[in-house]
Amino acid sequence: MFAFIYTLGIYLAQGIAKLVALFHAKTRLWVKGQEQTWTLIGDWRTENGERRTENGKRQPPITNHQSPIAIRKSAPTFWFHAASLGEFEQGRPVIEACRKQYPTAKIILTFFSPSGYENKKDYDQADVVCYLPADTPSNVARFLDLVKPDMALFIKYEFWPNYLSALKKRNIPSILFSAIFRPNQLFFKAYGSFYRNVLFCLDHILVQNQESERLLKSIDYKQVTLAGDTRLDRVVQISKQAKTFPLIEQFKSNTPLLIVGSAWPDDLEVIFSFLNNFNQPLKVIVAPHEINPEQIKSWQEKVTVKSLIYSQLFEQEERKTENGSFSQGALDSSSLLFLDTVGMLSSIYRYADFVFVGGGYRDGLHNTMEPAVFGMPIFFGQPYYQKFQEALDLLQLGGAQTVANADEFTKVFAEVYENEELRKHKADICRDYVQKNAGATEKVMAVVANKCVMR
Template sequence: MNILYNFGIYTYKQLVNIASFRNLKARKMKQGHKEIFHYLAQNADPEGGYIWIHASSLGEFEQGRPIIEAIKAHYPEQKIAITFFSPSGYEVRKNYSKADLICYLPFDLPNNVNRFLNILKPKQAIFIKYEFWGNYLNALAKRNIPTYIISAIFRPSQIFFRPYGGYFRKILQNFEHLYVQDENSKKLLKDIGITKVSVTGDTRFDRVLEIRSQAKELPLIEQFSKEKFTLIAGSSWPKDEEIFIDYFNRHPEMKLIIAPHEIHEEHIQFILSRLNRTTIRYTQADEKNIQKADCIIIDCFGLLSSIYRYGQVAYVGGGFGAGIHNVPEAAVYSIPVIFGPNHKKFKEAKELIIAGGGFSISKSEDFKLVMDRLLKNKEFLSKAGITAGQYIQNNSGASKKILKELYPEI
């Protein structure tokens, strides 16, 4: 099985190389991987001793951030290395000040793994949520390096619980402990003989509460949104935009702020082509021209988590693609959240729907029904928003639970 696994990783590496000719993300990944070992040779402490934290992408990094910052606050001399799998994580956080090393994770092939660990010499490894790299986990166990996963969540459909998933079940045994989000995950793991498990919840709730407390003041956004009902559409993709822009065009009583997931010019032009109301790009906005606008396109990064506070309703994109983006980031401001149908892997989305603070849509008609009610019924809008905010508060505290077990003195 290990041969097949390595072949699969090698094949993926080659596909990235091929895709890099036409795909910007793949090109960034290819270039980033070329530089990993040179970067480490130049910057890593030969003595090692790092706490190594791996996040697939930006969302997983944000889940791990409360842990990272607590470690650094209590042990300022402790060296921390952070690796990313995805360019969307690395490119945004490559200059993060709380880490001593930040780079891509070398592809999970035996030579890469040994070379990486020989340089880093980690004293501890922490993986976040979904990351299960067989060669890395096996090598960490052989070197007796304590390895943990936090905010993990498991589903019956995953390969660990399939008849042919023996190799992957075995690599789970390499974790010193697994900190999972819910009891269902713990039960699934127990059924396959994995018992070093604690239910601690999702650290992302702690992170969004931190973000809310540090939200930026955005005077132009405040000025734009203060007089009319405003929908904030975050991390949107074209399929999302087709639905909510069509509704917006037909409802002059509302305003719209769009923070698309990708802000390259082709995507911005696609959005503009669908809008038939006065629209301005955030980077071109000022106190005068924003007064005439009905829609703002956020054509820069780093503002979305602060922008949600200025809306009455949020729409979180990705639900018509690989999966929804960060729902708690919006819900923390006590506003209802709407998202597309591909949310089944996201516990927080399912629970928010049940609670009454979240709404799933599959087509334009669904969106219209939900928005009409939120737009016209103030009591319903208020109740849904309060429910969303309370859900975040009720599920916070995972970071403290994990830190108490890993570092009792914190």
Template sequence: MQTVYNALINLSGIVLKSAGFFSGKLQKFTEGRKELFPKLENFCTHDQKRIWVHAASLGEFEMAVPVLKVLKEEFPDHQIVVSFFSPSGYENKKKHQYVDFFTYLPLDTPHNAQQFLEILAPEMAIFVKYDFWPNFLLELKRRKIRSFLISGVFKSSQLFFQSYGKWMQKSLQAFEHFFVQDKRSAELLKQIGFTNCTVAGDNRFDRVAAQLEGSNSIDFIETFKNDKTLFVFGSSWPADEALYIDYINKNPSTKFLIAPHEIHAEKIARLESRLKLQTVKYSEMKPEYLAKSQVFILDTIGYLGKSYSYADIAYVGGAAGNTGLHNVLEPATFGIPIITGEHIQKFPEALQLEKLAGLFKVSTASEFEKIAGKLLTDIEFRQKTGMISGHFINSNTGATRIFQEYISL
């Protein structure tokens, strides 16, 4: 099976080069890897110790940030190298305070794994969540490099747990220790002989909780809010807009901040055309209009996380349609109630919050109007719901501390 896998990986490399002509994303995938090894060699010219962290994409990188901070504290003389598999990760993270070098991960062939690790020569390797590449893992094992999995998630449907997946189980032997999110993952690993595992939780909770420690001040949002009730719509799509647009238009006494997931000019114009209240956009922001406007369209990136600190209620987009629910932990850390679309079944943290009554899912505009109206008018209900969200974050932090205690031994 390993031979078949290697043949398929080599074939995929050829296919991806051709597919790049038809897809901008696939073109970035292949073009970005062309100078991968020369760039890596150029960075690794200094005789310095290094730690390698691999994240599939941007979401997994954000999950790893608290661990990156710990690595810098525990190993100040080491360089931190982060690799991405996806262009959405690499293209959006060219610089970070805890990272010395970003790179793509080459395709998982035996030759690439050998060359990559020969050049990088890390003393430690850390994989995030579930991006397992057998040739890289087997090469890490062969070189006896300390390797860990953080925020790991295992499901019975994965190849490791199938009768024909024993060859993949061998690659897991590379990990000195597994830090997993839940008991089910630990149980699955135990079934195939791996007891070197700790249920540590999800590092994302540590990541969002750290937001409270820094400055979340944004002067233009503070001016816009003007001491009124603020409703923040984060990472929303057209399917989400269908739920809340009418409600916004009927409530001129409330402030609304909309942060669309897609900020293309034509989509922002479409959104703006549906709003009947006075609206101001970040891209055309005039300070004198901020306090007077009822709606603020955040047609830029980088401010949403801090924007939640000003919110009294949050709507998190992606679950009204099929694009996938965005991060509900970001608003929850500020202790505010959350509303989402109905499709949250694949997002455990949202399901847990809903069960605790810190999150409400809606499927229609009338359902949205009902719960939004109650949260806006019933202050005691809003505060209680927000406290549930904040407690949910606080009670689930600690995964990074468990990892730090292990590597400090």
């Protein structure tokens, strides 16, 4: 009965999405992407055994003189699913570990959200990147018949009952990794039997913390491993590959630098109020979560300090004459820099002395591990950080602090700013936390090796 109601709801949601798409751009991307999925998979299927090398580059099709048995054993098909871009980054170390350990494997990557697909549709470590077809029985059967996965890997969450049930019936191993569970979820309620049954379709779950492990065992789910969060492995990778940015270095110079990462307007109300009243030497870089030139201009009017925009500086630098028209004086006299480009934030954290991570006031806290790996005190808003284990851990350890408003931020920031020993202590806590808790990818890959049976 619940399965019927659930499936009916999916059909209704599809119809509503098509109507909403008429006037909502993001929904329109989702509807259009759903329509393209079958073409993308079909085109891939016509490539007749195309394979990739260890670094992800395409190779010619496997020739006929090779044994079909050898081909099957050396080329499993992995299906990875990520809800959105954040989950993709969390799962990326495992995807790339599969590519390295199984060089000729086929890797299918699906997304639910446009923010994931539109950013990673050209990801070169996957053979196919597409939207996940809606979770209806006909879509599920068609998708699995076409893809023929040897294993399905879900990142953090996304429990699609029809997909998981079909995987179980077809004896296709499915695992969930970097998962985190909370007592208020339906799985652990007396009336949550439908969702508990969905959970039991998974062959193995790798969780981030002991509480999640305890909750699963409380409902007699035994195939669980305490592995940690693969996102830590990803930020370690990023830190080792971090790029240098001369303009950022020039802007910072020898002045303490606060970076505000993935900031929403609620976060910036606090930051601007603080900045307008802070009288000590300080440079601030703001990386908005959503880049809107008109909004950045309005923000510039809200601050009393001189501000600059990164893309304009970069264009000016590119147009320099041989004698140099770029003014270091403009950088020296400015206290605020708006980072209006994509793809730089995770690398420029290396220059920070302090970081404020956005999302804590309204949307849900963004990635605290990207700055933590470089070692600096971290601040964020409240109350929307409770779902993030790393944030809870850093608060408990003392590497991070949460603030309710501008007055509170001014107080706690000044304390850390003025006490170099305290600043270093908090920085060491954050850096050590990442290093000590990295390694979840190896645990996931051990389960993959154990569960993966070529079909």
